[in-house]
Amino acid sequence: MNAFATQIISSDGMFYFGRLKNMIIPAVDGELGILPGHEEMIIALTEGILRYQDTKDVWHKAAIGRGTIQFANNRCTIVVDTAEKPEDIDVHRAEDAKARAEEKLQHKLSDREYRLLQMSLARALTRLKLLDKD
Ligand code: ATP
Numbered sequence: 001m002n003a004f005a006t007q008i009i010s011s012d013g014m015f016y017f018g019r020l021k022n023m024i025i026p027a028v029d030g031e032l033g034i035l036p037g038h039e040e041m042i043i044a045l046t047e048g049i050l051r052y053q054d055t056k057d058v059w060h061k062a063a064i065g066r067g068t069i070q071f072a073n074n075r076c077t078i079v080v081d082t083a084e085k086p087e088d089i090d091v092h093r094a095e096d097a098k099a100r101a102e103e104k105l106q107h108k109l110s111d112r113e114y115r116l117l118q119m120s121l122a123r124a125l126t127r128l129k130l131l132d133k134d
Helices: 091-104 111-130
Strands: 004-010 013-027 030-034 041-045 048-054 059-064 067-072 075-080
Touching: 013 041, 013 059, 013 075, 048 111, 059 111, 091 111
Parallel strands: 004 075
Antiparallel strands: 004 013, 013 030, 013 048, 041 067, 048 059, 067 075
């Protein structure tokens, strides 16, 4: 067993479908490595960078939004709000989103508005981090 079946589903559709040898996920309490034969689990994912190694030993990375990962019977299913490859990220859009969130966070906000803006800022920062522009 040197790989595990993986599907990564975002709101836009199937982001990745295939076999992987290794994966590093942004879990809520830090990064977590996933190898073939991992124990069963369902945990929450937070905004961050997902890294995954395919069966040709090529590492890939993606910016992901919040979601969950399930691992069972050597199969991994990730469901996230958003997922983007570096080449699909519009840097200006992410910079605008970051500036907009930072500006709005200066004002008096309800708890809900504050949480939504923090999430928006985290998505923008993750996208910029993936491009090394944070
Ligand atoms: P914005 O305020 O710029 O819309 P957002 O964080 O609110 O950013 P999301 O709701 O996370 O956007 O994503 C909506 C859709 O747009 C998703 O398909 C996501 O992959 C895509 N998307 C968001 N920001 C970018 C970006 N900077 N580059 C490429 N795709 C993006």
